[in-house]
Amino acid sequence: MDAGDASLGVLSELHPPAKIIPTDVRDFTVYRRFRHAARPLIHP
Numbered sequence: 001m002d003a004g005d006a007s008l009g010v011l012s013e014l015h016p017p018a019k020i021i022p023t024d025v026r027d028f029t030v031y032r033r034f035r036h037a038a039r040p041l042i043h044p
Contacts, residue, residue: 001027001031005027005028005031008020008022009031009033009039012033012039012040013033013034016033018040019040019041019042020039020040020041020042021041021042022041025041025043028041029041
């Protein structure tokens with residue numbers, strides 16, 4: 001996880017209704033929110 005991915009992860013946990021629009025979907029499917037729930041993604 002690089003600094004950009006980590007900052008998006010923290011923002012996702014601070015603002016639960018927000019969705020992430022990543023450019024590298026493969027990496028974000030591995031990361032979890034609050035250690036169990038998948039992060040909500042919008043695939044470009």
